Amino acid sequence: MSDEVILELPVFPLKNAVLFPYLGMPLAASRAVSISAIESAVATEEKEILVVAQRDATVQEPTRDGLFDVGTKAVIRRLAPVPTGGIQLFVQGVTRVRLHELTQEKPFLRAKFEPAPIALEEGAEVEALEREVKALGAKALSLAQPRAEIDIAQLVGDDGDRVRWLYVLASIMGLELSKAQELMATDNLADGLRLMHGYLQYEVQVLEVRSDIASKVQSEMTKQQREMLLRQQMRAIQDELGESDEQGAEVELLRERLDKAELPDDVRKEAERELKRLSRLPQASAETNVLRSYLELIVELPWNESSDALLDLEHARKVLDEDHLGLEDVKSRILEHLAVLKLNPDAKAPILLFVGPPGVGKTSLGKSIARAQDREFERMSLGGLHDEAELRGHRRTYIGAMPGRIIQALRRAKVNNPVLMLDEIDKLGRDFRGDPASAMLEILDPQQNDTFRDNYLDLPFDLSSVFFITTANTLDTIPRPLLDRMEVLSLTGYSEEEKLAIAKKYLLPRQLEQSGVTAEQCAIPDETLARVIRRYTREAGLRQLERVIGQIIRKVAVGFAKGSTEAITVSPDDLVEMLGPESFHLEKARKDLPPGVAAGLAWTPTGGDVLYIESILLPGGSGLTMTGQLGNVMQESARAAQSYLWAHSDEFEIDPERFRDTGVHLHVPAGAIPKDGPSAGITMATALASLYCGKPVRSDTAMTGEITITGLVLPIGGLKEKVLAARRADFKRIIAPRQNEVHLRDLPDDVREETEFIFVDHIDEVLRAAIPELCAVSKPAHKS
Amino acid sequence: MKYDPYEEIHGLDFSPSADVYRMPTGWVVKFDLAGVKPKDVRVEARGSVIRVVGVRRDQFVERGYRHHSMEISYSHFERTLHLPCVCEGATITTEYTDGLLIVTIEAGETGESNKRVR
Structure with missing residues (x-):
């Protein structure tokens, strides 16, 4: 183009878009520069204006440098004011122009320009390019809008104008500003086609990846959607038939929960099967409820959920010390277990049995063990439980069947490794309905309980991570095999x-x-x-x-x-x-005992106690009368003591005829409390010796120990409690079996230091230590 | 090379509406071209195609009026019609009345091609 066709027109600076020749575009003008440029253009006979894209859309008053060099001459076709200010207009791109200098900047831009239509070329290369671009364009369009089935040829019109075709395609593709402007700037068709080819290729790739992703997502969705759709249809059909949909909704809800729950495969299979059955059952059926609660149980059980047990030994120690004073044995056992778990996370949880009198803190200790390890805590009382089904559940065929207490506790705990406390295991009952203790055998055996099968659940459940703690007041009523499975930790009474x-x-x-x-x-x-x-x-x-x-x-x-x-x-x-008045009279050490009375020590579940054994002679009577609610063992041990003395009467200078001619009455206060056990043996022997000799027993001395008929002193239990009781009653000397000497270490230091202990092997030693006046007469009868 | 605005705008213009009538002797085509000066219109015939191109100028701007809104299309227009006859060589007459351009095509001898009528 020669210089003589350089023309001049107002410029409309366009933000974020490019107006291609051949194409129409609605525009909105709100800037003063735009509005006055339009007004100036409209005020001419031909309504022509230059539309040139701005380099930076944020600039409000662009200069020459802010405009691209190539733009479009356009004709304003329509114009309408906007009520809120500004103008809406529709422009038709006419021809590509090259912008020269501005001839005016205020109040609007005017620029010199020369028309620069894109150069048409013929030839095989352009032809090839064109076909390629057309094919790619069709592909891109079909990918972008698969449903629309846009035909480019149709859009463009089949008049064979390649330039127009190129620009229309560019505008359909919605090229971003920089690409569109680059296309605008190309001077000949071949370059334009090449550029377009590049854009289209990129676009097609992006679209292909996008549709790839979409189709992948879709194929994953399809199965679920299909099922959902079918179910919805089924529901619609049921609605139509007047069948209530409540059940369907419920099944649906259960299914959702089932899908969310983490179930082992076999459990899931079983659950799905039952769910299917449920969905087919009529709602009125009695079995519906049964099935529903069964499925709810499956969903709620913590098959795989476990809480992260806290293995911080120091923290555990702190918590245990905070909650309970003393109880060293138990605390160190818990810490040992935590240490083991730290080294071997799969170690089986121990099964502990806390045995001790009521109120010593067994249950609360369980709670703080759970707290120390940051585990869930569940407790249930086995006291009075006499039905095996309570523990292991009823089979689902029974009406009102329920899962056993163990499974229920786990359901409440929501994790499979809680601390589960089974209180009062010594009070398990047993009758014709079954023996719960035997069911406990399975539950408490670490070798078996990883596949615990509740009758109701009828699926194996792993109990091996559960930390079982049982409590009992006494070991006597716990069956041996059960006891054998547990680690017994005894919590004695407190001093x-x-x-x-x-x-x-x-x-x-x-x-x-x-x-x-x-x-x-x-x-x-x-x-x-x-x-x-x-x-x-x-x-x-x-x-x-x-x-x-x-x-x-x-x-x-x-x-x-x-x-x-x-x-x-x-x-x-x-x-x-x-x-009010003091509730308990404390058996204080009596002063100046008459002959025939000796202080013994007894163990009771509430701790130790002092027990005086009183005896008197019954002249003219015969035999041994015993009162004070004495048990068989105790009575026998009294006879043994008497027989020993009789047999050794010469050693103690007792007239043997007194044994034959005189009766003895032996009484143990307080008379209302039943007493039993062999540990009063040496006390009774001492009392009887004192009675027959007529010499009193030392009043500051208490004693305990079993006696044999040959005079040996056998060890007893509960020394700690007995010593504490003796000390409470102000006894200074305690006679105890030699073999119990080891138990001294259980005693507090002050007690050990302030009390004189006399450990004995033979009754002679007892008598010599207890009855001072006897020492003179008796001669040692045994060789130690 | 002279800049020819008619060539440049090929295919981009607004199209005036047109009615086509059949006559015993030929065809009449009526174009809606209000406000167009006869000197700004050109009618071409080539084969069976008749083409009308031109410019509608907004003469009101000379009076100093300013647009508030605009719905009439100005500037270049073009309309191409395919007729079921051969226009080339036919006698073509044009008449401009009441804003309508009436083109009459009467069959005749084959004459010079690309007849220009003004």
């Missing part, structure tokens, strides 16, 4: 000192808090607590003690509630007024 410490640390603060009284308002000194422990409670555990402390605090609270503001210190002497 007075321990009780005092626990009362101060736990019970008192807890009761204060419950009554809303502050520690400043109500002080209970140690002497008072000690008296409460001795005189108002008699137990191995702490429940009664806690109750009495609560009672004291409530009495104090009454005062505050009445308006008193004075802080109160409860002295030991206030107790009678507050709690």
Whole structure:
């Protein structure tokens, strides 16, 4: 083109778009530069304007540098004002132009330009390019809009104008600004086609990947969608038939939950089968409910969920110490187990049995074991349970069948490794319906319980991660095979000192808090607590003690509630007024015992106790009369003691005829309490020896030990409790079997130091130590 | 080379509406071309195709009026019609009345091709 055709027109700066020649485009003008350019263009006879893209869309008043060099001359076809200001217009691109300098910048841009239509070329290369671009264009369009079935030829018109065709394709493809402008800038058709070819290729690739992704997603979806669709249709049919849809919805809900739950494969299979059955059952059927609760159970059971057990030994130690004082054996066992778990995460959880009197904290210890390891805690009482089905469930064929307690507990715990506490295992019953203890055998055997089969569930469930803790008050009623499976840890009663410490640390603060009284308002000194422990409670555990402390605090609270503001210190002497007369008479060491009386020591579930054995001669009577609710063992041990003395009467200078001619009455107070056991053997022997000789027993001495008919002293149990009881009653000397000497280590240091222990092998030693005056006459009869 | 606006705008213009009538002697084509000066219209016939090109100029701008809105298309127009007859060589007359361009085609001897009528 020569210079003489350089023309001049107003310029419309276009943001974010390119107007191609041959194409129409609606525009909106709101900028002053645009509006006045349009006004100027419309004010000419031919309504022509230059539409040139802006390089930067954020510039409001572009200069020459802000415009591209190639634009389009266009004719304004339509014009309408916008009520909110600005103008809407429709322009028709006419020809490609090359922009020269601006001749005006205000109030609108005017520029010189020369028409620069794209150069047409003929030839094989252009022809080839064109065909290729057409094919690619058709592909791109079909990929982008598969449904629309756009035919390019149809869009463009078949008049063979290749340039127009190129621009129409470019505008359909929605090229981004830089690409579109690049296409605008090409001077000849071949270059334009090449450029377009590149764009299309890229576009086709992107579209192919996109449709690839879409089809993959779709094929995954299709199966589910199909099922869903079919179900919906089924529901529609049921609706149509007037069959209620409630059941369908419920089945659907169950199915969703089933899909979400993490089930082992065999369980899932079974569940799916039952679900299918459920969906076919009429709703009124009795079995529907059964099936439904069964499926709910399957869904809710923690087949694979487990909580991450915390294996922090120090944390565990801290928690255990926080909650319980003493109980070293149990605590160290728990820590050992945690240590093992740390080294071998698959180690089987131990099965522990806590045995001890009521109120010593067995149950709460279980709770704090769970807390120490950050496990879930579930507890159930086996007390009075006499039906095996309670543990293992009923078969589903029974009406009202339920899963067993173990499975129920796991369902509640929601994890498969909780601490499961089975309380009162010694109180399991047994009758014609079955023997729950035998069912426990399976549950508590680590070798078997990984495939525990509940009758109701009828699927194997792995219990091997469950940390079982059982509790019992006594081992006597637990069947041997069951006992054999558990690790017995005994929690003996607390000593007075321990009780005092626990009362101060736990019970008192807890009761204060419950009554809303502050520690400043109500002080209970140690002497008072000690008296409460001795005189108002008699137990191995702490429940009664806690109750009495609560009672004291409530009495104090009454005062505050009445308006008193004075802080109160409860002295030991206030107790009678507050709690009434002392509830328990403590067997104190009696002073100046008459001949025939000796102090023994007894073990009771509530701790030790002092037991006086009293005997008197019955002149003219005969035999041995025993009273005081003595059990068989105890009576036999009394006879053994008497026989020994009779046999050795010469050694003790007792007239043997007294055994024959005189009766003896032996009584053990308090008469209302049944007593049994062999450990009073040496005490009875001592009492009888003292009686026959007429010489008293030392009043500061208490004793315990079993006696044989040949005078040997056999070991006894419960030494710790017995010693603590003796100390409470102010005995300074204790005679005990030699073989029990090892148990001294269980005793608190102060008790060990302040008490004189005499360990014996033979009754002679007992008698010499207990009856001082006998020493003179008796001669050692046995060789030690 | 002279810049020829008619060549440049091929295929881009607005198309005026047209009616085609059949006459015993030939054809009449009526174009809706209000506001177009006869000197700005050109009628061409080639084969069976008749083509009308031209420019509609907005003469009101000379009076200093300014558009508030615009719906009439100005600038170049073009309309090509295929007729069921051969126009080439036919006698073509044009008449411009009341804003309508009436083109009459009467069959005749084959004359010069690409007849230009003004």
